[in-house]
Structures are given as structure tokens and as C-alpha cells.
Amino acid sequence: MTARPAAHEGGPARHARFLIVGPQGSGKGTQGVVVAKAFGVPQVATGDIFRENVSGGTDLGKRVQAIIEAGDLVPDELTSELVRDRLSQPDAEYGFLLDGYPRNRGQVADLDGFLISRGEQLDAVIELAVPRAESIARLTQRAIEQGRTDDTEEVISNRLAIYERETAPILDDYRARGLVARIDGVGTLAEVTDRIFSSLAVRGLVPAHPGAA
């Protein structure tokens, strides 16, 4: 295998392993797609994969449907296995952008174990920070536009509570590892995208195909 320069050695990143973390309604799905495309890596959103399985009526979909509709977390074992399978696909060899995973400390440990077994490590954790009121306003709007079954007021507040209790703490762990790029998520889509790329560039993470952004 040819040696590849690490991302911090300058020039376009040879690999890009990112997480994007933020509360519901932070815009991480939209921003994640843009970042993944620019770096030429697959965007892997666990929520999307679960929803596809529910609408496709697969065994997995049947197992997770009630959990998702209540806004609870799918068990770690099932979620982590799904992610390991996805990240083992050839298109994720040089990187990925994970959206919605890991979501608690157990999943962080699972992802660490998987990456260590492959001799890989994360390049950055993109934190999209938005105030709670903004997050709720955006979700309410999305509920009207998309009609997602888990976008009712009661389920939204459950998902936000789980985010604050279980997901926000993982950012402290990644911050301690020096991996977190904290981005102000309030602004236009383009403004937020610019902030993300600037913050990644400061870390030496430059897309090989910036035109794709």
C-alpha cells in the first residue's frame, strides 16, 4: 500500500473522516451533504438509513419503527453494527461523514473500537451550535413541510431531551481530544457552510474538489 500523507501535512486531504454533531434542527443533514461531497466521501446518516428501512418494510425497519416514532434511541448494538457494515463498504475507504452517529458514549466507544481495528482515526468533529429556541422553530417548520412522523411536538421534545442528556456530553469527550470544530449554526445556509470550510481549513483539512462545495 502506498503511504498517504496525513491531512495535516498540507495540500488536499487524502482522507477525511468526519462527524457532524448538533441538535435536531441544527441543519447538520444539509451541511453534512455539502461537506461530504466536497471531500468526496459518503455521507452516512443513521436516521436516513433507519427511515429507508422503515419505508421499505425490511426486518430492520420493523424492529426500529416504534422506537423512531417515539423519538427514542435504537439500541447501540444494532446501530453500531449498521454503521460498521456501512463504513466497511469500499466507498468509505478514504473517509466518511457520519451524521447522527455516535449519539451517546456507548456508541463513541463502539466507533473508537472499529476505527482502531482498522488503524484509522477521526479527522474532525463538526459541532453545529444553535440555541434551543432556534432549533425548535426550525423543527416546527420542517414538520409542516416534510410531515415526518417523529416531528410532533411531544416527540420533538423527547429527541431534544435525549440530545442534551446523551449526545451533548460526547462533544466534551471529543473536545478533550482536540477534535471539535465548533461552528455557529445560526445564519444562512451559505454562511454556515463557509464557516465550516474555514474552520476545517484551519485544521489543515482542505477538500480535494472545492468546486463541489
Ligand code: ADP
Ligand atoms: P434527528 O436528529 O432529527 O432526531 P435523525 O434522522 O438523526 O433525526 O434520527 C431519527 C431517529 O433515528 C432517532 O430519533 C432515533 O430513533 C434513530 N437514530 C438515528 N441515529 C441513531 C443513533 N446513532 N442511535 C440510536 N438511534 C438513532
